[in-house]
Amino acid sequence: MAIRVSGKNMDLGDVLRGQAETRLNEAIRKYVDAGYSGHVTVARDGFGFKTECAVHFDHGPVMHVTGEAPDAYQSLGIAIERIAKQLRRFKRKRDRHGADRVNGTALPAISEMEDHLEDDVIEVTGAGAAIVAEPVDSAPTHSTTTAVAAFEKSDAPVLVFRNAGTQRINVLYRRGDGHYGWVDIG
Numbered sequence: 537m538a539i540r541v542s543g544k545n546m547d548l549g550d551v552l553r554g555q556a557e558t559r560l561n562e563a564i565r566k567y568v569d570a571g572y573s574g575h576v577t578v579a580r581d582g583f584g585f586k587t588e589c590a591v592h593f594d595h596g597p598v599m600h601v602t603g604e605a606p607d608a609y610q611s612l613g614i615a616i617e618r619i620a621k622q623l624r625r626f627k628r629k630r631d632r633h634g635a636d637r638v639n640g641t642a643l644p645a646i647s648e649m650e651d652h653l654e655d656d657v658i659e660v661t662g663a664g665a666a667i668v669a670e671p672v673d674s675a676p677t678h679s680t681t682t683a684v685a686a687f688e689k690s691d692a693p694v695l696v697f698r699n700a701g702t703q704r705i706n707v708l709y710r711r712g713d714g715h716y717g718w719v720d721i722g
Contacts, residue, residue: 544579559616567623578608587611672705683708
């Protein structure tokens with residue numbers, strides 16, 4: 537149950553670090569009793585803050601989310617809400633398939649109030665990894681050069697963005713040879 541909290545090119549205070557650990561642990565324990573580890577990284581991003589949160593469950597999925605807001609505490613709250621939402625969906629999907637356990641560990645019940653919050657499709661692979669449908673409506677708008685700069689600042693394996701020139705969805709990724717791959721989805 538180790539959660540590592542760090543700042544990217546900034547010093548986090550004890551209050552923010554403690555709040556990140558406490559809130560993330562509470563959100564995870566609400567849905568899963570299995571072992572887990574993870575990290576939370578808070579960084580300045582333009583005029584606000586970006587919180588990246590990744591949680592790895594023992595013998596289970598790896599969940600990665602980000603939260604962006606003008607305030608570090610707000611960006612942390614958004615990231616934790618997104619992790620909780622993914623966990624809720626993952627648990628719900630497992631329950632629909634008749635499994636009330638993840639990797640041999642019992643999951644707590646979902647409340648009726650949380651059921652109506654489900655709006656995206658979830659699939660679960662044979663290995664137990666969750667596939668979450670992410671809306672492209674919220675994809676940030678970038679030119680090609682600013683997309684490369686944003687991709688370099690993040691630790692994400694890909695960047696999905698709306699091209700500022702064409703308004704079409706594009707994907708930027710790192711190729712095996714070290715160069716960038718760019719997909720224009722049109």
